[in-house]
Amino acid sequence: MLTQDQLLALINSAIAFGTVIMLGAIGEILIEKAGNLNLGIPGIMYLGGIGGMIAAFYYELGGGQSPVVGLILSFLCSMIFAALGGLIYAFLTITLRANQNVTGLTLTIFGGGVANFFGASLNTLAGGVGQISVPVTSSAYIAYTKLGYMGTLGKLFFAHGFMAYLAIALAIAMRYFLNRTRTGLNLRAVGENPGTADAAGINVTKYKYISITVGAAIAGLGGLFYTMDYIKGTWANDGTIEGLGWLAVALVIFATWKPINAIWGSYLFGFVYWAYLYIPGLSRRTLELFKMLPYLITLIVLIIVSLRKKRENQPPASLGLSYFREER
């Protein structure tokens, strides 16, 4: 059996892991609700990660000492990088009406390439050390209050960087936005039936552009959290972000496009992903089976949801389709 400490450690890794994919998934939910299937999320998370890294690196290279300034700069830069990635996707799929799947996959490859190119460049700038790091900025991301040291409950609930809470807040805000606001209603109409939205006087193009750009900026924060908190302000070009990005896309389906489900879903994914560390007697072969679990439960959820045929749990009706007014 697990000891209490082991269980705590497992839950905390699950929350950290979950936060990365939750941010990616919330961004993707916003994008998909407007009818765009963006498979470029892994690339966008890469861009968000390297954007924050570049800002923090230059700030600290120039002798910056303030963790707060480093945090603000890296946070903004991360969102801008990710939003630009989203804008490329938006321009290609909305204005040029390119195929969404192809564009998204291309963006994933592109984002990974750009991020690792700059990651290596930063490494050269730093003098070719083995591992670049931005300790000052990172300290602002991983800091938590005294509460985090107080007993089991404190370690469970308060021993996380601020972005873990930000992700939950964003998920709740996203739910409120989508279900309780006029703009949210209009946005869902665009994703369900753009022709109807258009006839109702909603600017379909504008809604799609804004949802993709904002959604990408949110998803990019997943990459930022990964570099700054999860791997403590370093850069690793081992492709982990891409894997996490795909999990974020899977999480959107798992959550049946509902932001609140994404909260617990992301922790569940994190829990099953890391569980292998605590199960004795696994060989290298069998532990890979455990890493597969998040995808397996997504598959099972997909099957269950399809069988139940509840309309509210289905993807937005015109997900993946370009809208062209004259093709009535």
Added chain:
Amino acid sequence: MAVPCAIKMENITKRFGKVVANDHINLELHEGEILSLLGENGSGKTTLMNQLSGIYFPDEGQIYVHDKPVTIGSPKDAFDCGIGMIHQHFKLVDVFTATENIVLGLEGEGKFDLKAAGAKIKEICDRYGFDIKPDQKIYDMSVSQKQTVEIVKVLYRGADILILDEPTAVLTPQETDKLFDIMRAMKADGKSLIIITHKLHEVLDVSDRVAVLRKGEYIGDVMTRDADQQSLTDMMVGHSVTLNIDRPEPKNPSPRLELRNLTVFDELGVKRLDNVSFTAMGGEILGVAGVAGSGQKELLESIAGLYPIRSGEIIYHNPASGKDENLVGMDPLDIKKAGVGMSFVPEDRLGMGLVGTMGMTGNMMLRSWRKGKGLFVDQKGPEDLANHIWRELEVVTPSTSFPVRRMSGGNVQKVLVGREIAQEPAVLMSAYAVRGLDINTSYAIYNLLTEEKMKGVAVIYVGEDLDVLLELCDRLVVLCGGQVSGVVDARRITKEEVGLLMTQHRKEEAV
């Protein structure tokens, strides 16, 4: 002016390319009346109304709303003028509630309050006797309820002029009666309404006045109390126009395809064909007339093996062997294997007939891919056929590999008809073969069909232009609401008589 006008359209002209859809039309809608806009398919009714609802912008002319000149450039402008249109195809989001659909796209001040909106909708429903629940999802609703949501939507936006585009096409008779009650209630409430329809009994039932369009022209208007079915039909179909289509006498027509009591239902369980019986003869052109949606599509698809048949028989008399074959229950491949030479030129040329992104050769191959040796298809045959059609039918295209999607409508149709004729069919069916085609191409198609007829083929021609049907075909089957309302000799019957058959259910004596 004695009567105040809710809408006045002056000299409205709308063209689509070379086609004039509305030709200098003057139309008035008086305050507080129900006006029927009557006309055959393609007479320009919906086009005219779409210019009031902001979907199209008129090329010429002026629109007045409550005697003030207005410019309507978008659906929003129309709402601002108090005009609301209920389209034939509902514009609703399935997973939303009625309320959500109704408030969609509205810019409101202050808090977004669905409850308050729901209450206001409830109030509208109570006033006119609508039976919808504001919180019900659209996918849980019947067609009639969806239509009601559309009506409430325009009322919610404060429309006092309502346009209903063939609202009864999707309704049962009971639902239709209910709709008419609602329309009368709205009229009593001071609203002005236009109903687009081609069903005469509905016109007589609900409206105060009737305006008639024919081929894009305004024919005139009459007060409903001074009109009857006969006078309206005369206005709607007009006098015959001589087209001079070459129509040789059929040579030894013999029964080729015999339909006996054919009945089909669509996936929603609505009866689409009701006890349809007739015989198509080899060596003649059998026309199928009827207003749109009377069962023409279902009829052809049933014969081609593409539509599930509930009951009845389709008997094919094989001219070569003299044997009879029942085609019910066969799919197109079975029919082909049974040695029945059947060709079908469907209405949806690029959807069902051809593959748009392939060239002529590729599309020819669709008919012959089973030929050829082993793994490989025969390229040579289709290529020769494509070249033959290209040459003989004067198809305008740079090459036989040019995607057919990028050809003009007339050339696409030539490719399709050419391919089907090349199969040397015993039965050739065509649906709206000349729709969207210019005069010359239309005549080329007529001649091709007549040539087939003279070869002894049984040609079935579904058309919408009565003048063409009367001059091209030898006999006509008239459909009305899925029933055969008459099988008549196209050489003897008048246009008015056909018009009457098209709009009346089952007449006792066929002409």
